[in-house]
Structures are given as C-alpha cells and as structure tokens.
Amino acid sequence: MDRLNYQHLFYFWNVVREGGVSRASEKLRLAQPTISGQLAVFEKTIGAKLFLKQGRNLVMTETGRTVFNYADEIFSLGRELAEALDNRPGARGQRLSVGVSNALHKLLVYRLLEPALNSAPPAHLICFEDKLERLLTELPVHGVDLVISDAPATSAADARIYNHLLGESAVAAFATPALHARCAEGFPHSLDGAPLLLPTTNTALRRSLDQWLDAHGLFPDIVAEIEDSALLKTFASAGAGLFMGPVAMREAIERQYGVELIGTLAGVSERFYAITAQRKVKHPCVAAILERARDFLTSPA
Known part of the structure; x- marks a missing residue:
C-alpha cells in the first residue's frame, strides 16, 4: 500500500x-x-x-x-493540533494512554502518573483498568503506551514487551481505629482470628501474604477476597476488616480511608513495574514517571 x-x-x-x-x-x-x-x-x-x-x-x-x-491516536493528535493553533486555554500536551492493573492501589497509581499531569503542557492522560494479561495485549498494537503493574510481564508475553522496575515498598496492615485498638498490641500474632480483607489469588501481593501468614502460623478470619483495590479499601473504611497496603503511601491511605497503620509485615514488599513496547523509553511523560518513582519508592536490594 x-x-x-x-x-x-x-x-x-x-x-x-x-x-x-x-x-x-x-x-x-x-x-x-x-x-x-x-x-x-x-x-x-x-x-x-x-x-x-x-x-x-x-x-x-x-x-x-x-x-x-492508530486511527484513535491520529485523530486525537489532530484535535490537539487544532486547539494549539486556536491558542485555546487549557490546551493539553502529548497524549499518554495508560493501562492500570486493577490490583494496584489507586493512590499509588495517581502518585506514579502525577508527573504526566504536571508536565508543561499537561499530558492528555487516558487510563484503562483491567487484568494485566489483557492490558499486555494492547501494548504491541498501540492500544496503550504504558502498563503499570505489581508484577512484570513474563517470558510468555509478546517478545516486544519490556519491564522497567519502578521500585518497591514495604507492606503494612491498616485498619479503622476500632480494629486498630484490637489488633495493634501483640502484632503480628494479634492477626490470628482477626477479620481480614485480602486481594484475590491472581495478584502478586496475595501470594506474598499467603506465604507470610503461613510462615507465622496465623489464621485470620478472611472476610472477603476483592480484586479491585479501591473496593477493598471501601470495605475496610467501613470497618469490615483490616487490609494490607504499601508503606510508601501510608499518609495518603490513612487520610483518605480513615484508617491507621497497625504494623509492618517483616519480609513482605510490593514491587511496581512500568511495562512498555520499547526497551528504550521515548515518550517524555513515561521517562518522567520512571524518574519520579524513585522519589518515594525504594530500590530493591
């Protein structure tokens, strides 16, 4: 053609x-x-x-x-060009389409993507939430520019997909003040029999939590298993049970959901990845996201 x-x-x-x-x-x-x-x-x-x-x-x-x-990107760029030529106030900069794994903490996702919103001019951000496997199929066909996940793409994924480790965070237990008073003393053994909200078994955090609970001989009362992290925290803020979250977002989690940190889970951490279709990142907003992630996530040993 x-x-x-x-x-x-x-x-x-x-x-x-x-x-x-x-x-x-x-x-x-x-x-x-x-x-x-x-x-x-x-x-x-x-x-x-x-x-x-x-x-x-x-x-x-x-x-x-x-x-x-491709057409969606072409005609989106056309609209941006028309706005720029018209000097319209609030005209947005480069388009950034992001796939977000639904197991990720939404506050952390916002913090990771914040550099794109603070770019000059601000990026036109488009977010999709789904299971990691489905999001990865969109990368080679340019359905998304970037996937944010708590697990890397495996060797079974498309060969044109590359993992960029953003960093990691320790994991802690959080609960409403009433549950905090009940579980804070004697942690972590106080979790034995305590009401617990867990992510579903297809998430990286759940696998780590199961191993940690087994290693400590703990048998909490698992109230619910919820894949979507925002829904899980909604249950927790209503007092349905305690939950586990990244220490890196402690202040934001406590403020937004009205919970308090009970204790940190020794030896448990969450890793976070940016997954792209290029080994060398070319999109300036993606480069900024990778750079700024180091400000609040630690580098794994």
Missing part, C-alpha cells in the same frame, strides 16, 4: 466509535451505502478485513483493532 486514504480511515474510525454503520452515517450525515462502500474500498486497499459479522453486529478483526488504535 503506497498511500493511506485518511478519509477512509476517518469513516472506519467513526463506525467503531459510534457502534455501527447506521449511527456513524447519522453523525457524519452520509447515506449508509456510502459509508459501507468506502469501508469496502478501504479493506481492499489495505488487503485485510477490518470487521467480521456476528449476527447483526460487526466485530473488529485483529487488523481492525490495530488500525483503530
């Missing part, structure tokens, strides 16, 4: 965003056969199918997803 037809790309982009040819034709004020015909020409030009029919619905192929991700 010698030349990309951006009008065809624009039609395709709108069909995906609007959820079908019918809605896209209404938005663009074009007849449905016109858009369908242009999509057919586009598929012929690139030599691949963009959609497959499933009943009455159009479902993107793998090629379609790749094309859409």
